[in-house]
Amino acid sequence: MLHLNVTDETSRLRAVLLGTAESCGPVPTPEEAYDPKSLEHILAGTYPKEEDMVKEMEAFAAVFEKYGVKVYRPKVFKDVNQIFSRDITFVIEDKLIKANILPDREIEIEAIKHVLDEIPQENIITPPEDVHIEGGDVMPYGDYIFIGTYSGADYSDYITARTNKAGVEFIRSLFPNKKVKSFELRKSNTIANENALHLDCCFQPVGKDMAIIHKNGFLVEEEYLWLVNFFGKEKVFEITKDEMYHMYSNVFSISPDVVVSERNFTRLNNWLREKGFTVEEIPYAEISKQEGLLRCSTMPLIRD
Template sequence: MTAIHVTSEIGKLKKVLLHRPGRELLNLTPDTLERLLFDDIPFLKVAQEEHDAFAKILRDNGVEVVYLEDLMAETLAANPGLREQFLKQFIDEAGIKTEKYKKIVYDFLNSYDDNKELILKTMEGINVNELDSKLRNIENSLVDLVSDESNFIADPMPNLYFTRDPFGSIGNGVSLNRMYSVTRNRETIYAEYIFDHHPEYKGQVDKYFDRYNPFHIEGGDILNLNDHVLAIGISQRTQADAIEMIAKNLFSHKDAKIDTILAFNIPNSRAFMHLDTVFTQIDKDKFTVHPGIMGPLQVFEITADPDNSNEVLVKEMNDKLENILARYLGIPKVELIMCAGGDKIAAEREQWNDGSNTLCIAPGVIVVYERNDVTNALLKEKGLTVLEMPSAELSRGRGGPRCMSMPLVREEVEW
């Protein structure tokens, strides 16, 4: 079996990557919420219970659940020399500038013997008070003290439980993303180490995009329609330039099967930050859609330029969304199911709480947030198997079941 294998949004899910929300959520404060992309502070204990319920639904349905923190700890355990390199890179990317502080933080982190504890600490963030005893003997550094907006010498990474975004599985490879925000860009370091050094992934995973590229793209915008067509959102998080770049990389890669990308231009707003907040596939011929995007949505087809491998051909599709999807999926008809049935207020409320953001674990079988009862009732009426998870606290981070999961292996779909 290949380490990564994802050629659809709906094929039976075999293996998925999650991150159980941890102490990083305890380091959110009212002043940092906006910068750290949260709308409120979740109650950690309940958020963890909800997340465990999510993992249980997946396991009960035959999915192997692996955790980011475990893969990363295994990566360090398998490569004893790597800890030093990882810590130095982590410290640099946390924005710690002076040699003195670098050394203090390095020693502090390196004192964690257990690899998993170390990884969880890097995720949690480091408050300057934790280093106090070590700082007592040195002068404070003006550079580090004035450049820090909070007491954190390394910021927490509270968005890590949205494992959908730092990389995206495409066929047997990945897009290792450069993120839109400073706070989330640090998250991709874990995927970089896992794909480069974890015994199961090293040398097995092609990279179609790299975190050091100049343009940003996030996994919530990347949807695998089938083994040769991707949909990618042009959104707050994903730039058109990044899509052209990944298109060229995919079209020229000898092992990648993707020959067409549909770029969905969606309005740039907090509520619609990624394509998957307004649009997910739930069955071979069914998608959930937020009615708010139907007017402004533009779809572009991107294909290889047969005359010039450095260029791509781009064409605007002037047709109804359901017709475009049916054509590229090669099926007669597609049904779009509107969030909350299209009622304006209910649709806006439920979309805000990720009513359109479903995780499909087999054709017609989806995991959803329980709170979106109007949309969920409609999905049941349409014949879907709807697996509901609790969501009072997790939803405060503005992401749903699809955002909280990264499929690593799915079965092929018989179209």
């Protein structure tokens, strides 16, 4: 049996579901793009090749192996993009919550049945249909759960709006002992550097009390300022619009002092090392062309 336990983003990782880039299918048509960055690369003819993405994910798996983390992978279905395991489910405390994902991604849940079978059924939660929520928007942080959302009246116009007000309230009702704090994110269907697809595209805690953040990802300045004050200005690494576009905030913590990062994130990686972190650098630039990076392609199951 899998005894799920996730209460934050950085405690020592013991078990994780890492997506797969194998058999991820042909290059989508522009109409099939789920986000503006993929669309940009589809139109430019620079959409990532499967073999390159497989290599990048194997490099990530090798880091987990180095640190003795138990790694689960989805069953490979032919021509299905199964890279971003954070989109389909996420864990808070001992509960695994399924996301109400876009209907044509249902098969991705089927691909992790062997993992779900190891979890007591009463700990697997399926939200009601009106609840939209994805793991990239959900961050447990001790007594808090931070959630990215978009509650504009035009919510349904945005394929990039993934977590609604009902999603925030659902988490609040599931975890009454937690302080649930939501943040309105900036959305765009067409301009990648004006779009925060998920909260982890513009914010992520690192270490015990630090964070990476991008101001323009937040629609409401007070909410951005609340986070900066919560962590303290000197403990926050502010990223530029260009760095957000390259997914600088979407790194992944194996422990409070070990961070897996993209090897081209020089400014961030230097800052992390200055702060005493061990930075495991891997190539992940091809996967980032689909507007997701290291956090998006992992779903922690057990942290100490």
